Amino acid sequence: MPELRRDPIIGRWVIVATERAKRPTDFIFEKGKKVARTQKKCPFCEGNESLTTPEIYALRKKGTRPNTPGWEVRVIPSISPFLSPEGDLDRHGSGMYDIMNGVGAHEVLIATPRHNSDILINDLPQLEKLNEVVIKRMRELKKDKRLKYVLMFKNHGKVAGGSVLGHQHIQLIATPVTPKRVKEELVGSKRYFDYKDRCVFCDMIRQELGVKQRVVLESDDFLSINPYCSRFPFETWILPKEHSCDFDSMDKKKVSCYSKIFQLTMKKLVHTLGDFPYNIILHTAPCRRKQKGYWETIEQDYHWHIEIMPRLTQVAGFEWGSGFYINPTPPEEACKYLKETNNVAA
């Protein structure tokens, strides 16, 4: 009989197929086509800076000028932004509806100057640099008083909405309202804290480290797990062991530890699943100003984490209509597969 599991943070139910669990080889997905280096016109490659929107920031060699070669990580405004940084906030009603102009930011972080380099998997120093730049941009965007949240994400592979460009990059979108899904997590975490006087994520980490069957990797400061209520086969989260609500509060040493476990986790996933389609999403606390209400307690309630969501199954009518997910691979099984790939070099 299938099992229904309830997520302790937001109360989402997941149907976990416990019999006939799907194995890594049971998932069929379109393999990403590697775009060859010969594609000289890739706008994200070093030397082609003139093909992109003018850079906002770049980590670059001393003495090199903006929008020229010599950079290591480059930040540009999205060429097709969802939100625009110009103008004041204007929110008003339209009959019973609410409307707001689309103020915000949409930035693309080019992760490496080299076209075919998959830095998430095989270039730790470069991944550290990328994460440093993410933090720098998040801190900068949070200063803008019109913005309430900065969302970092990466799409990979066609079904996950990934770009066909084949040049590694991630995206930052800053929004003028707190997104619904973030709010749900904040409210859920607060509810737990109010009741237990403990952080729900800290409790989860404690339980997972005790039970062990869903812990993929553990380092001094971080762990990666297949969460008990995984919505997707091989869904994997990375969390800091020490309570912290802001991703961008990490210092250089922490960023280095985080980059390491992130890369090892990704390596295990790729070893197990191949070049799989995925979305990676950072869940971190919203921008905070002096505000009353539950925003005040956010530092004790909330705990940042990364969610890696392989897109091996389709989200169809039942999931859309119910918010219930059906996961054909129990996280305990997924974890076994991921743990077995011990031959992964650090």
Next chain:
Amino acid sequence: MPELRRDPIIGRWVIVATERAKRPTDFIFEKGKKVARTQKKCPFCEGNESLTTPEIYALRKKGTRPNTPGWEVRVIPSISPFLSPEGDLDRHGSGMYDIMNGVGAHEVLIATPRHNSDILINDLPQLEKLNEVVIKRMRELKKDKRLKYVLMFKNHGKVAGGSVLGHQHIQLIATPVTPKRVKEELVGSKRYFDYKDRCVFCDMIRQELGVKQRVVLESDDFLSINPYCSRFPFETWILPKEHSCDFDSMDKKKVSCYSKIFQLTMKKLVHTLGDFPYNIILHTAPCRRKQKGYWETIEQDYHWHIEIMPRLTQVAGFEWGSGFYINPTPPEEACKYLKETNNVAA
């Protein structure tokens, strides 16, 4: 500048791209391959009853026996059910987590005995019969005290999780908990009612009929609209004008009116978009027993409706992480296209 719109029911934000709105021809999707009638082994075709699980119910000609030809609509248990009808409910904790055995029902309603008949578009009498059977099954499932919700949905096309069988059918899943997304709508509708003393859907209908720019079709008892906060291009809802929370409370006359507007709406969508991938989901009130709290007020708060969600765009990292949707076709534009297909025969 893009526009941010807030849904008045659950408070979800949608980014609507108002400039460079995408037209119907801008969406590229894999066309569904018609599976030829020659595929003798289609288990849903009349004459192949022995290839399916034994029928639960069938609307059939007098004198014909179960699991033999002579039926018009046939209901069978899913061959790969998400939930199982056997056993008692057992909900318990596992450390901080909640677990429940997967009690429920998962039924497939074969919409027609004929393989290539698209009854949603071109066979009104058959669609009426199908809807009568849906109501019959919903009423039956609601009697089961272990079950809290009956979800009806249809997936069409590969990206929407549709079956490759090519024989029209819909699905019913009955769950032992109220799904999260349903709860959100119930809570949102109640909040509105508590404040305004009016149903949020009734107010929406009033506003839409006044403004008219998002009304696709209107009949005596129903209307179909492209909602103000459409998450997807050409998202279309069908609602009864008269307040009603239960889909299965419709009498034969209402079912006939509903089937008519549903079919005309689908025709307009198909004329505009071609054989597009979609999910159709019924949003209706949960099973109700004598319970305290907000369940008592559900009849005045909630309003059933159908959501037709074309899957023309991809849901990627940003949407997953934020619960924000990005819609490249404003509903007002979508409505213009749908209205223009006036040549559709009734």
